[in-house]
Amino acid sequence: MRFAPLVIATASAALLAPTAITPSATAADPLAPPTLVKPGGRYEGAVPLTFRAERGAVVRYTLDGTTPTRGSRLYVPGLPVRITKDTNVTAVAFKGARTSIPVSHGYLIKGTEKPLARVVVMSDVHIGDYAKNTKKWASFFDTIGSVFPKPDAILSNGDMINDNGDGKGPDHKIVADIFQENLKRKGMTTTQVLLSNGNHDDSLAQIRAHYPKSWFPDAGGGFYESSVNGVPLLTLNTETYNSSAEQQSWLKRRMAELTAKSPHTPVLVQGHRPAPNTVMDGQQASNPKLTADLSAFPQAVFFSGHSHLNLNDDRSVHQKDFTAVNDGSMSYVEMDHGYQAVTEEGLASRFEAPTSQALFVEVYKDRTEIARVNMAADRHDIYTGGTWSSDWQPPYASAGTLSGKSWTLRLKGRTAQEIKDNFTYTAANRNKVAPVFTGRHPLSAVRDAKGATALRIAQARDDQMVHHYRVDVTDEATGTKAVSAKVLAEYYYAPLPNALDIPLPKAAWGTRYTAKVVAVDAYGNASREISLKFRTR
CATH class of the missing domain: 2.60.40.10 (Immunoglobulins)
Structure with missing residues (x-):
């Protein structure tokens, strides 16, 4: 249950004296939110930010992802706020008792070095209705364009539709139409689109029937090899991997050949289902043979979806024998089960939220940088009026915000074991810093x-x-x-x-x-x- 701002009783270890608690003043007509002269996105070098708001309003902002209050930093017109590192900037306008909604922008600050390849990795699109998704995906592609104006590739890592054995294979045509419309609208004419098969995608035949051949160039088994600006990409069919000796043999053979030729170049691998004992502490994993087969190749960067588990959690990257990365969900996210959330109806068992996220991957000569980006992360309950729905429509006040610090992967060492020994995101390096309550009265x-x-x-x-x-x-x-x-x-x-x-x-x-x-x-x-x-x- 969400409570309006209130006059609160003093918080202390002593018994509170009975104190009248009354609502604070509220406004019938909220202010328009502030705008930023430079929108969120990827920039080379520092970004000076200036805010605009309704005449007579003041703007307060935060740089740590929290919601601004009347005590937050005041923007002084004419004095730009200089952003020098990856930051979420959130701003609120205040005018008397009136308050705008908070608006957040994410800024990725890079140098002038050009990556070998820029790849957007997404999964669990779950499109089944054209009308409900046109505006949503226009917003999503606008966000993609703000980070990578012309990405070299977009990987859609399984579950493009929501088939449950009920003949929804033709929905792939809706996905193809929406993607093609937005690729054309954004001028992404050279961007490769590369798909993997998921458990909600009906059949391989349905995928082949409704997308351009170049989007799913398999030879019959749902797995294939591609190159993104010279960076190798292997797409797996994780629906059959554990039982497909042909696919297992192909993966191990190609990984051995690629890494022998270029031992310090990452090999990107996409497959819908996570590999066991990797990301998110092994939640919702399958295909144990995949973990075993990739274990000889520290150059492998395996992207997986399926779980819908969110990207905010740093357990979404895992390194032991290879790198495994959870690529989130473009429809709704999940958290670990067994927790409760605050809703309009009170505390409720929730493990889902209508948040959409994707990864933005930049492969450089000596490293791979992975940014975690929200397509939409406005606060909404997954239930509206008692009905489950993830169909929240734009505009999104959070589009393009960062859902965590970028991850940097490096392949350092002369041997496979030395490369593994130099991994960063390992069990031995798991975070050990505990949260801290701040302020006098938490x-x-x-x-x-x-x-x-x-x-x-x-x-x-x-x-x-x-x-x-x-x-x-x-x-x-x-x-x-x-x-x-x-x-x-x-x-x-x-x-x-x-x-x-x-x-x-x-x-x-x-x-x-x-x-x-x-x-x-x-x-x-x-x-x-x-x-x-x-x-x-």
């Missing part, structure tokens, strides 16, 4: 206009991201739990909300509660426990 009690009580958690800070909060709220008189939950930190939205309001269902007036909260990151590192005693009124 917990407070709030009530909405109807008198409903909630525990407000000011978001903790982490060097990567806070994944969830362990929340326990206990009735002091009876010892019963009003709330006992692991609550997702909403890290998958942009901008990040500054606080979460955890509702206390059926909280009786005059009841004394003790709340205890711990912030936890994606690797299980936990903050110190903080607590609050309060009484409802």
Whole structure:
């Protein structure tokens, strides 16, 4: 349940005195959001930013992915904000009691060195209706163009449609039409499109029937080899890999030949399903033979989708014997199961959000850089009026924001083992920094206009991201739990909300509660426990 800004009770370890809690002033007509003279995207060199807003309004902004408040940095007209590194910039306009929605832009700051290849990697497109997807994909291609105006290749890594054995193969024609329209509109006439087969794509015959041959140039088994500006790309059919001796033999043979010829050039590999014991701690993986077959080749960079698991989580990159990368989802994302989320109806079991994400890969002579980019990450519940839907339409206030720091892959060493020993994203290097609560009062009690009580958690800070909060709220008189939950930190939205309001269902007036909260990151590192005693009124 989302609470409006409130006058809150003082947060301290002592029992709160009964304090009247009333809503703050709200505006019937919100301001237009600020605009930036230089939009988000990829830039070579520093970017000076200037903001524009309605006459009489002031603009406040953040550079850390959080939502600006009236206490955030004030933009001074005529003094540009200089962006010198990869940054999410979020701005809000204020005019009296009126407030605009926050608008976020992502900036990738690069040097003048030109990459060998620029590749967009996406998956789980799940298009089945032309009318619902035309505006959405126009926005997505606009975002692609803001980062790579003319990408060398776009990889759509399986599940272009949403067939469940119900004859939806012709929907591939809708995907082809939408992609071709936008490629033409954006002038991406030389961009290769390369597809892999997913479990929701009906049959290989249906894929071949509805796309240009160059998009899926297989020889019959759903796997094939391509070159993107000289960078080798091997596309797998992970629906059959474990049982296909032909495909296994082909992969190992071509990997051996390619790496012998150029041992320090990455070989990009795409396949819909993740390899076991790699990304996201092995969640939703299959094809154990694939992990075994790639283990001899540290040059392999294997991109996989299928899981819809989000790109914000740094477990989406994994290195041991080769590099495995989760490439997210273009329809909706998932988080680990077993957590709850704050919704309009209160705490609810959620592991999905209508967020779309993709990877932007730049291959250089000595490294591969992978940027994580949101196509749309506005805050919406996956359920609207009790109905599941991921069909939120543009404009998106978060299009082009970064969902995490870029990953840099290097192939350093004379032997395969030396290259593996120099990997960065390994189990031994997993993050060990715990979240930290900042501010004087990270917990407070709030009530909405109807008198409903909630525990407000000011978001903790982490060097990567806070994944969830362990929340326990206990009735002091009876010892019963009003709330006992692991609550997702909403890290998958942009901008990040500054606080979460955890509702206390059926909280009786005059009841004394003790709340205890711990912030936890994606690797299980936990903050110190903080607590609050309060009484409802």
